[in-house]
Amino acid sequence: MSESSDRTRSNGRAGARGPGPGKGERMADWADGRLGINALAKTQMRKIFPDHWSFMFGEICLYSFIILILTGIYLTLFFEPSGVEVIYNGAYTPLNGVPMTRAFESTVDISMEVRGGLLIRQIHHWAAVVFVAGMLVHMMRVFFTGAFRKPREINWLFGWTLLFLSLITGLTGYSLPDDMLSGTGIRFAQGAILSVPVVGTYLSFFLFGGEFPGDDIISRLYPIHVLLLPGIMLGLIVAHLILVFYHKHTQFAGPGRSEKNVVGAPFMPIYMAKAGGFFFLVFGVLAIMGAVASINPVWAIGPYRPDHVSTGAQPDWYLGFSEGLIRVMPSWEINAWGHTLELGVFIPFSLFPLIMLAIGIYPFVESWVTGDKREHHVAQRPRNQPVRTGLGVGWLSLFAVLMVGGGNDLWATHFHLSINSITWFVRIAFFVVPVLAFIVTKRFCQGLQRRDREKILHGRETGTIKRLPHGEYVEVHEPLSRAQLYTLTSHEQPKAFELGPKVDSNGVERKFRRADRLRARLARSMYGPGTHIPKATPEEFLEIQAHHGGHEEHGEPGEQVSTRTTEGGS
Numbered sequence: 001m002s003e004s005s006d007r008t009r010s011n012g013r014a015g016a017r018g019p020g021p022g023k024g025e026r027m028a029d030w031a032d033g034r035l036g037i038n039a040l041a042k043t044q045m046r047k048i049f050p051d052h053w054s055f056m057f058g059e060i061c062l063y064s065f066i067i068l069i070l071t072g073i074y075l076t077l078f079f080e081p082s083g084v085e086v087i088y089n090g091a092y093t094p095l096n097g098v099p100m101t102r103a104f105e106s107t108v109d110i111s112m113e114v115r116g117g118l119l120i121r122q123i124h125h126w127a128a129v130v131f132v133a134g135m136l137v138h139m140m141r142v143f144f145t146g147a148f149r150k151p152r153e154i155n156w157l158f159g160w161t162l163l164f165l166s167l168i169t170g171l172t173g174y175s176l177p178d179d180m181l182s183g184t185g186i187r188f189a190q191g192a193i194l195s196v197p198v199v200g201t202y203l204s205f206f207l208f209g210g211e212f213p214g215d216d217i218i219s220r221l222y223p224i225h226v227l228l229l230p231g232i233m234l235g236l237i238v239a240h241l242i243l244v245f246y247h248k249h250t251q252f253a254g255p256g257r258s259e260k261n262v263v264g265a266p267f268m269p270i271y272m273a274k275a276g277g278f279f280f281l282v283f284g285v286l287a288i289m290g291a292v293a294s295i296n297p298v299w300a301i302g303p304y305r306p307d308h309v310s311t312g313a314q315p316d317w318y319l320g321f322s323e324g325l326i327r328v329m330p331s332w333e334i335n336a337w338g339h340t341l342e343l344g345v346f347i348p349f350s351l352f353p354l355i356m357l358a359i360g361i362y363p364f365v366e367s368w369v370t371g372d373k374r375e376h377h378v379a380q381r382p383r384n385q386p387v388r389t390g391l392g393v394g395w396l397s398l399f400a401v402l403m404v405g406g407g408n409d410l411w412a413t414h415f416h417l418s419i420n421s422i423t424w425f426v427r428i429a430f431f432v433v434p435v436l437a438f439i440v441t442k443r444f445c446q447g448l449q450r451r452d453r454e455k456i457l458h459g460r461e462t463g464t465i466k467r468l469p470h471g472e473y474v475e476v477h478e479p480l481s482r483a484q485l486y487t488l489t490s491h492e493q494p495k496a497f498e499l500g501p502k503v504d505s506n507g508v509e510r511k512f513r514r515a516d517r518l519r520a521r522l523a524r525s526m527y528g529p530g531t532h533i534p535k536a537t538p539e540e541f542l543e544i545q546a547h548h549g550g551h552e553e554h555g556e557p558g559e560q561v562s563t564r565t566t567e568g569g570s
Helices: 002-017 023-035 037-044 053-076 102-112 117-144 153-175 180-194 200-208 217-247 267-292 317-328 343-370 386-406 408-415 419-458 482-489 514-527 538-549
Strands: 085-087 099-101 334-336 339-341 460-467 473-478
Touching: 023 037, 053 117, 053 217, 053 267, 085 102, 099 102, 102 117, 117 153, 117 267, 117 317, 117 386, 153 180, 153 217, 153 317, 153 343, 180 200, 180 317, 180 343, 200 217, 317 343, 317 386, 317 408, 317 419, 343 386, 343 514, 386 408, 386 419, 386 514, 408 419, 419 482, 419 538
Parallel strands: none
Antiparallel strands: 085 099, 334 339, 460 473
16 A cells, blocks of 8 residues: 555656656767767857858858769769770760760760759869869958968968869869860870979879870779868868867957957857858759759760860869960970970979969968967958068969960950960060059058058048138048947057167177078068058047047037148138
């Protein structure tokens, strides 16, 4: 009797407490007891991240890469990376009876016979184009805002390596179908390899398995494209994201923002919700592009034949500048001791990695020149770094010039111009345009700095002209808020490194290392006189305000009256 009553009371208490934990909750408790996930999530999932529209470029890269992986897995189920020659007899009748490799035949089959194959193939190709474009724009955003400074130099190298690997992955990817366009690109690459002194021929024979085109190149590029390079890139992206999560994005200057705090939204749920929605937006745009915009129609281009070269053959845009380097280079060569050194190909082939290397090491060069070892979490406005911004625009202008060189035949046919004239234009512009772009950009940044200085001291122009009692016409300016003043004046203007006097206090001549002399020259060119417009000081601001105060009685409350006299004033 007592056991029955105890059981009844126990059941009553359980009913009062409600049902026990569900299956999912029990699973979460089991995992948390062994992995400590709950404590980790509490500390990290509510982490604050700054928010800005320019951060979306990095997310476009990430989502494009995910789409590349997903669509690439689908394509590997049907693609055959074989160089064996077959006779086509498939659904696309214009190619029936045409000899081709099995790689090209399987590509046509994917496009014509596999359900959704053409859509997936075009989404894959467009995602690759958008991936590289997003990465370039993302890195330029990081470069122009100084987001590569300590402690993010390693992350800059990760991004740079990803950009370099994406170019190689794109080359190996569009070479797999073995159509006329991709075969021409492989021939172009083989010619560049042959130009390498001494070992060029051996490298070509090893890569192609004999004389070009050989039967091994497609089967060798396939594992590199689908396994090796994506695996390395996936590891770099994970490492990149871990460092981004640890360091967070740089935040732009504003009230309440400093190098020691972060103003933004929590990672969960706000940041993750926005990121999830943006992923589907990117996927939707790529799907629409793949559905309505044809890209690389291999059935119309036809299979590759070594004795044919199609007119107007162009690589994807991100490799256009490398082809431009070789197209516009004069055909210099040296013949000595029975060997030929093809400088017309080898020099531009060497410039490609050198230009990429200059981009990779720039953060370390700037850190060495400035001697700044502090951590920086506030982004810089490009106008406040005129030399760096000029260098970035100069590099982009060089890229654009070489893109023209890489398509000189298309420019000639579409605009009815001489291809020789275009080639000579690119040769001259290669040296002239980046310098002009640097000078113009630097002056433009300095002009913006002058405008910011005027806004700080005199306020924002309202367009209102008033006439004072003694007949003088003056312009009324609206004073900036404290938040706007802080945003415009919170940046630093570093002083250039100087070697000091050549003779010390004892009259002994000092000896300087070459590295120090080089550092001083670079510092003068980047931060010396004439590179910046000095920002307004508090003393100048107070002096202007005191002067404006004498005219306040003639304007509306809170207005500043500029002392500049307009035409017709006294």
